[in-house]
Amino acid sequence: MKKIFVLFLFIAGYSTLLACKCGSLGMVGINFQKSDFVGEIEILKIRNSSSKSRTYLADVKVLKLYKGKEINTLEVHGLMGGIQSAACEVQIKQGQKFLMYLSGNDGDTIMSMTTSGNNATTGKYFTVSACTPKSEIKENSRTLALERAALEFLASNPSDLAQAFYLDNSVSAISDGDFKSYIITEPARSFAVYKLKVNGKSEVEEIEALQNFGSSQDGEIMRLIKKNFVIGKDFFSEVRNEEVLLTLFYNPDKNASTWGDTLTQSLVEPIFD
Structure with missing residues (x-):
């Protein structure tokens, strides 16, 4: 059996224990091609936490844009101080910096039947969940430097072809x-x-x-x-x-x-x- 399928099936075997399953994490080329926004952002402020919808808003500053248009607010899937990791919720804090790949339907990256309907955006903001492809920006990260170099190349050489x-x-x-x-x-x-x-x-x-x-x-x-x-x-x-x-x-x-x-x-x- 092909190697990638073997690894996927091995991981998927735990689906009854771990409800949140994400796809395409780390696949820079594929994530760039599928995303509407690719850029580096800083979290300026957290607000409007809702226990009913289990979402909150994050005001952001775009530090570098690789693809798409500038944004200033994100809708984050989770509840401040008490996220449910099995439901693909995530906690983002003021002052953090991320390289993020955002699309109009964050649920596209989720492979869990129990959570696939929970991450659709409101239509006003991009939604961020645990399955949103992202890297926290840290100094002297070789992986981040490599990711940035690849994104610079892909952004400078636009193509209509899909990544595979x-x-x-x-x-x-x-x-x-x-x-x-x-x-x-x-x-x-x-x-x-x-x-x-x-x-x-x-x-x-x-x-x-x-x-x-x-x-x-x-x-x-x-x-x-x-x-x-x-x-x-x-x-x-x-x-x-x-x-x-x-x-x-x-x-x-x-x-x-x-x-x-x-x-x-x-x-x-x-x-x-």
Whole structure:
């Protein structure tokens, strides 16, 4: 079975115990493509906490905008001082700074039947829940620096093409198509963005690097993607007869990890290690 599906099914097996299930967290390319607003914000003030609707408002200042229009208020899903994590509620505090990806329906990122209807926006503000893709801004964060660099590239190179998952077509941990422990020699950049032409079998027919890693192995990486991988839209469906984008990050620290790949779309730390 394909590796990503295996991990998803393993996590999903706990759905009866953990009601809040989120999708696409850490998938920078996919989150950028799906979001109406992508930017760095500072929380200025918390107000209007409602125990009835379990929401409150957060006044914000936009520090940097990557996509969309300026915003000044968010609706936060939760109750100040007493959030329900199983219901995907979240607590945000004055003074915090975040890089956030916001869309008109925050529930799109939620995979829980018990909470899927609880995160629709009022239509006036974007809603923030535990499933909203976001990173708290902290000094000297290598992951944040990498995320920012990728967003700068995607914002400067707009495309109508959708971002897609990649799915490992092999079942062997030592397969040439497996990027689990793939080491890049002296890369100039830590991420690459590819445009893929995918055929009816969900295989890569053509591949073009919009930005590569700047390594002597760039050609080899592209050949391996074309030869060994099928391309998925999400956990449940594959791309067929389409052109899509694929953003990959290089993280050599994952070389000894049980679950994390050194070449991956996600900047989230592995859940199991």
